[in-house]
Structure formats: structure tokens, C-alpha cells
Amino acid sequence: MRGLAERGSCTPAAPCGCTQPALETGNLLTEPIGYLESCFLAKNGTPRQPSICSYSRACLKIRKSIFNNPEHSLMGLEQFSHVWILFVFHKNGHLNYKAKVQPPRLNGAKTGVFSTRSPHRPNAIGLTLAKLEKVEGGTVFLSGIDMIHGTPVLDIKPYIADYDTPQNLKPLEDLNVQHNHHKPRAASQSDGTADSCDQRLLPGCENALHCHSAEEKLKCLEDRTPEDTSQKSRDGTETRHALPGDRERTVGVALESSRSAGVDVAEEQCGPQDLKNFLDKGTDRSRNIDRAVVLQGNNAETQWASFHARTADRAPCSVVPAWVKEAPAASLQVRFTPHAEMDLRKLSSGDAGQMSFKYFQSAEEARRAIEAVLSADPRSVYRRKLCQDRLFFFTVDTAHVTCWFGQGFAEVLQIKLASEPVEMTDPEESLVALGS
Numbered sequence: 001m002r003g004l005a006e007r008g009s010c011t012p013a014a015p016c017g018c019t020q021p022a023l024e025t026g027n028l029l030t031e032p033i034g035y036l037e038s039c040f041l042a043k044n045g046t047p048r049q050p051s052i053c054s055y056s057r058a059c060l061k062i063r064k065s066i067f068n069n070p071e072h073s074l075m076g077l078e079q080f081s082h083v084w085i086l087f088v089f090h091k092n093g094h095l096n097y098k099a100k101v102q103p104p105r106l107n108g109a110k111t112g113v114f115s116t117r118s119p120h121r122p123n124a125i126g127l128t129l130a131k132l133e134k135v136e137g138g139t140v141f142l143s144g145i146d147m148i149h150g151t152p153v154l155d156i157k158p159y160i161a162d163y164d165t166p167q168n169l170k171p172l173e174d175l176n177v178q179h180n181h182h183k184p185r186a187a188s189q190s191d192g193t194a195d196s197c198d199q200r201l202l203p204g205c206e207n208a209l210h211c212h213s214a215e216e217k218l219k220c221l222e223d224r225t226p227e228d229t230s231q232k233s234r235d236g237t238e239t240r241h242a243l244p245g246d247r248e249r250t251v252g253v254a255l256e257s258s259r260s261a262g263v264d265v266a267e268e269q270c271g272p273q274d275l276k277n278f279l280d281k282g283t284d285r286s287r288n289i290d291r292a293v294v295l296q297g298n299n300a301e302t303q304w305a306s307f308h309a310r311t312a313d314r315a316p317c318s319v320v321p322a323w324v325k326e327a328p329a330a331s332l333q334v335r336f337t338p339h340a341e342m343d344l345r346k347l348s349s350g351d352a353g354q355m356s357f358k359y360f361q362s363a364e365e366a367r368r369a370i371e372a373v374l375s376a377d378p379r380s381v382y383r384r385k386l387c388q389d390r391l392f393f394f395t396v397d398t399a400h401v402t403c404w405f406g407q408g409f410a411e412v413l414q415i416k417l418a419s420e421p422v423e424m425t426d427p428e429e430s431l432v433a434l435g436s
């Protein structure tokens with residue numbers, strides 16, 4: 001059998017003149033399906049992950065050069081609540097990449113590029129899970145994005161919880177035993193019903209975001225109606241979805257609670273009952289700690305083995321190192337000076353009494369988006385450590401925001417109409433008016 005390394009020499013030339021067919025060698029010539037129109041004009045202030053700001057909006061118009069009838073390619077997509085967006089980090093500035101990078105959450109420490117979501121990677125490809133707001137003709141409207149205006153988009157794929165979230169699968173040897181003994185399969189195993197770590201029961205958690213304490217958030221989760229926990233698709237079939245952000249938020253609630261209790265736990269991605277147990281700190285703290293998956297330090301393998309030994313009957317759905325969730329600083333309190341409040345009111349009423357935002361649907365949304373961006377501390381590690389007293393600027397939608405950071409807070413000083421015109425990367429495309 002010919003090895004991969006040898007393959008090239010005898011293969012016929014591809015139409016492009018290359019000696020090897022592009023697909024077979026992985027030298028894919030990409031053509032963007034469209035260029036994103038985003039409320040973020042520049043990298044500065046753009047959320048580092050989509051989960052940070054649910055009000056960040058964007059739209060993508062499929063180019064006619066890709067499909068004569070772009071709307072055909074989007075048929076059926078409206079039945080999904082979330083989509084994966086694959087895109088090019090076109091504003092990386094250079095194609096340099098390093099094997100080790102310094103993600104902001106590691107506060108200056110290095111880790112391998114493939115264990116991070118750094119934009120600077122061998123192929124500058126990004127992956128974002130966005131909420132699908134609507135589909136209109138050949139255009140998709142998204143929210144909860146972390147991409148800047150003009151980003152070339154390579155692909156859209158529907159988010160399917162059953163495919164895209166790890167299932168609570170038993171180790172292979174357990175499955176064999178089960179098979180040999182013809183044991184009835186537990187309802188929890190990969191058949192879409194609830195399991196000990198089921199993440200598919202949490203729609204409606206958005207409200208939890210606006211609650212102030214962990215207890216309030218839990219109440220929001222508990223108050224969800226049966227309608228909240230299921231979604232009807234257009235064809236009338238009812239599906240239970242794992243809303244991706246909800247999972248993150250759930251973990252966030254759990255972490256918040258455990259931190260405030262002074263317990264050294266990290267994260268586990270579990271369902272509401274686990275969350276309730278987790279928050280129920282007075283009753284059985286040791287059990288909660290036991291159930292958390294903490295991979296701190298370097299010896300993750302040993303820790304994983306020991307975790308697995310303790311929890312063999314309830315394998316976790318996914319595990320992440322603690323640094324991913326534990327920001328170097330707690331989230332910041334965000335405040336607006338009276339001057340900034342006035343600016344925001346002015347901007348939202350526009351010159352002729354018309355709202356001047358393109359993406360936000362109200363002044364309140366704009367305020368919440370600014371709060372979300374700032375509370376996650378968008379500064380680089382360098383700025384956070386060495387230029388603490390410098391003003392920080394970013395643009396979201398038509399708002400150019402000036403703020404400063406102090407100990408545990410960010411204060412918005414000024415909000416002006418952004419002067420920079422919105423330019424499309426693809427001249428064929430025009431800005432699609434956003435709105436409901």
C-alpha cells in the first residue's frame with residue numbers, strides 16, 4: 001500500500017495546474033459563501049466567544065456566485081435554533097502562528113495552540129456557534145456572535161445536539177458486557193432521553209442571565225414551563241434541544257455558587273438536578289465536589305483516571321481544564337457615567353427621532369451588549385497588566401464607546417456615533433437592513 005507521503009508524485013495534474021488534486025491533498029481552495037455584516041467593526045471589544053453577548057447581531061447574505069438561487073441553499077435551516085459558522089480570521093494581520101500561545105484566561109502563561117481558540121493558527125479558521133434568529137430569502141440573521149464586520153464565511157452547518165454534544169456513552173468494554181448478557185439498554189444511553197448528565201433540558205435559561213444571585217438564576221431555571229423545555233419545529237415534531245449557551249450558563253451558575261461558598265471546585269456540565277445538587281451546598285458538599293470534573297495542573301491524565309474510577313457509573317459528558325472557565329479576574333461590574341447615559345439616550349433616539357442603531361433593536365439592548373462586552377474584560381493581558389490606566393475604545397453597532405477600567409469595574413465615559421463608515425469586503429454585497 002502506498003503511504004501518504006508518497007502519494008503526490010504520480011497523481012495527475014489538477015485543472016488548476018497543481019500536481020496533486022486539491023481535495024486529496026487537503027489544499028482546499030476556499031471561496032467564501034458570504035461576508036458577515038456584524039455589529040462589531042473591529043477586533044477591539046469583540047467578544048472572545050459567542051456566549052459572552054447574546055445581543056451581538058450579524059447577518060450573512062449567501063453570494064450569488066456560490067448559488068444562483070441562494071435561498072435554495074438555506075431551505076430548511078430555519079428549523080434549527082443554532083448554527084455553526086466556519087469562517088476565516090481575515091484580520092489576523094499576518095499568517096504567523098506559533099505552537100504555543102497565551103490565551104487571555106491564562107494571564108500570560110502559554111499553552112499549545114490546539115488547546116485554545118486562538119485566531120492565530122496554521123489555518124486561520126474560526127468556528128462559532130451562533131443563534132439563528134431567522135432566515136429571509138438568501139440571508140441568515142444571527143445573534144450571539146464573536147466575529148467582526150466583513151468576516152469571510154466559509155460554511156454554515158446546523159447545530160444538532162445529538163451529534164454535537166458528547167453523549168454519555170459507556171466505555172466499550174461495558175457495552176460488550178451489556179451486549180453479551182442481553183441487558184436492556186438504560187434509557188439514558190444515547191437515545192435522546194435524559195441521562196445523568198443530560199444537557200438537553202435547559203431552554204428558557206436566557207432569563208437566568210438577568211437574575212442577580214445564583215439562587216435567583218436557579219429559580220429561573222426551575223420556573224421554566226414545559227413549553228420552554230421543548231421546541232416545535234415547523235413540521236410539528238417536537239424536539240428537546242440542548243441550547244448551547246444554556247449549558248455554559250448552567251455551569252456558570254454552578255461555579256458562581258461554589259466559589260461563593262469557598263469550595264474549590266471546577267466545572268461539570270450537567271443537567272438541572274445536578275445543578276440543584278451543586279447549589280444545595282448546605283446538604284452534601286462532599287458529593288458535589290466529588291461530581292465536579294477538575295483538571296487542574298498538568299497531570300490531567302492521572303486526574304481523569306482517578307475521576308473516572310470514582311464516577312464509572314456516571315461518566316461525564318465533557319471535560320475542560322479549569323482555566324477555560326476561570327477567568328484571571330472575576331467578571332467586572334459595569335457602570336455608565338451620567339454623561340454616557342445621556343449619550344446613549346441621544347444615540348438611541350437618533351437625529352430625526354429615529355433610532356440610529358442598525359443591529360440593536362432598542363437602547364436597552366445596546367446597553368446590555370455594552371455591559372456584556374465590558375464585564376467579560378475585553379482587554380488584552382498586556383493592557384490589563386501594564387496599561388491599566390489607559391482609556392479603552394470599541395465600536396459596537398453605531399456606538400463608539402470610550403471607557404476606563406478600575407479595580408473590579410469598567411466605567412463607560414462616552415458613547416458617540418461611530419464615524420467609521422461600514423464597508424463591505426465584497427463589493428457585490430450591500431448592507432442588509434437588520435430588524436425584526
Ligand SMILES: C[S@@+](CC[C@H](N)C(=O)[O-])C[C@H]1O[C@@H](n2cnc3c(N)ncnc32)[C@H](O)[C@@H]1O
Binds near residue numbers: 127147
Ligand atoms: C478568540 S476568537 C474565537 C472565534 C471562534 N469562536 C472560535 O473559537 O474559533 C474571537 C476573537 O477573534 C477576533 N476576530 C473576530 N473576527 C475576526 C476576523 N474576521 N479576523 C481576525 N480576528 C477576528 C476578535 O478579536 C474576537 O474577540
